[in-house]
Amino acid sequence: MTFGVLPAHKDRRVRPSLTCVLGPPGAGKTTFTTRAAASLGGSVFRIRHAFQNHQHVLTDDLRKTSDELGWLDDRAVEQVLRVTFEQGQFATGPYPVLLDNFPGTVDQLRLLHRLTTRHSIPLRVLELTTDDARLADRVWRRRVCPGCEPDRHAPADVRAGAEPTCGRCGGPVIVRESDRPEVNRLRLRRYQSNCRQIGSAARAWGLPYRQVDATPPPDEVYREAIRAFDWNGAEPVAFSAT
Template sequence: MERPARSRIFLMGSPATGEEAPGPSIASRLSLPKVSLRDTLRVNVHGDTEFGRQAKACMDRGVFFPDELIIAMMHERLSQDGARDGFLLDGFPWTVPQAQALKEFLAAEFDAGLDLVLQPVVDHEEIVRRLSGRRICDKCGCVWHVGFDDIQDGACGNCGGDLIQRDDDREEVVRQRLQAHQERSAALVRFYAEDGIVLGFDAMGPVEEVTERALHAIHAGQLPDTSSANA
C-alpha cells in the first residue's frame, strides 16, 4: 500500500487485548519506519548510551522514566534520517507534557506537525475477560484460557503441569491498568482534538483485522485540512 499523504502518524498506546500489537503491521503496510518507545529504549540500554544508562538506573530503582529523559531520547531518534520523511509513532508520547514537547520539536525541526493520531477503541470488559482468564503452565509455559479452552482439573493439556494465573492477570489488577490507561489516553485525546487530527478505530480482534481497520481509518478518514497549520 502506498504511503498516505499524511505520513507523520501517532498510534496511541492501547491496553493489552491478548492479541499481537498492530503497530509493526501498520507501519509495514504504509512503508513507514516504526518509531517506538520500547524499541528506542532497548537500543539505548543495550548500547550503553547516556540515555540508556539513565533509563537503566530508573529501571533498577523501579521508578518511572522522567518526561525529560523520554522526550530527549525520542527527539534524538526522530532526528535520524530514517524518520525525517515520515514515521509511525508507537508508545510515545504517553503524557500531555510529552505531547506538547513533541509538537514543539516537530515545528522547530521539520516546520510541521503530526498528521494523524490513531485512537484504538477497545471494549474494556472484553479485555478484562481475556486477560483475567489466562492461565500459564508452570512446566512448559503453554498459555490457556478458562473461557476459550477445554481445561481439565486445572492441568495443562500439553504436559499435565499446573496452570497458574500471573499476578498482573488478576481481574483487579487488569481493571487498575485499564483505568490508568483510560485517564492517560483521555488527556491525550483532548490535547490532539484541538488540532482535529484524532481518528478512532476498532482495535479488538486479530492483528490482521485491526490493521485493516486502522488502514481504512487512515485512507478514508475525513479530516479538516491541516496543511496550513503544518506548513
C-alpha cells in the same frame, strides 16, 4: 540542518508521518502497529526499546525510576525522542512511523508535537477502543512465547490444549509480566486517567484524532484503522491472515 532521518522520498506523494496508536491494555495496539508497519513499509516505535537502545544518552539519575509501572521521567523521554528522531538513529526513511502505546501522557504528546512541528512532519493519533469486559477477557487469555519473542511483547498465536503452546514453534507460552492482574489494573487506570487529556490536547492543537472500534476481529480493525487516515500515498497492501 544536520538531522539525517526522514529524508524526502523520490516519490513526493510518499511522506513520513508519526501516528500514535493508543488504547487500553488488550485493545490490540501491538497487533495493529506490527501489521500496519509491515504493510505500509513503515516502522514501529516503542519507548521501552528506544530506552534500551539509547541508554548511553541518559545520565544515571534519568535511567532510574521509582514509578510503579517503570515509566521514566519526561526529561529522559525527551532525550530519547530527540536521539531517535532527530539524530537519525532510527532509520524511519520517508514512511510512516507507528508509535505503539505512546505517548502515555499529555506532556509526552507535547514533546512529540514540538518535535514534529520543528520538522514539518504530520502527527496524528489513533485510539483503539472497546468495552471493559472484552479487554479483560483478551488480557486474561493473552500469552507470549519466550522462544519466538525474547522481548515478550507481541502476543503469541496460541495453540489450545491442556497445556497451551506457541502456534509457531510449539514451545511453552507464558503470561506477560504486564498482564498479571495487579499490574494490568494499574495500567488500565493510568490509561483511563491520561487518555482524556491526550484527546483534548490533540484536538486543541489541531492534530487529527480518530477512534476506531477494536471490538471486531483483528482484520476488520486493521481495515478500519487504515481507512481512518490518509497514509500519504503509501498504498496499503492487503493483509492476509495466516
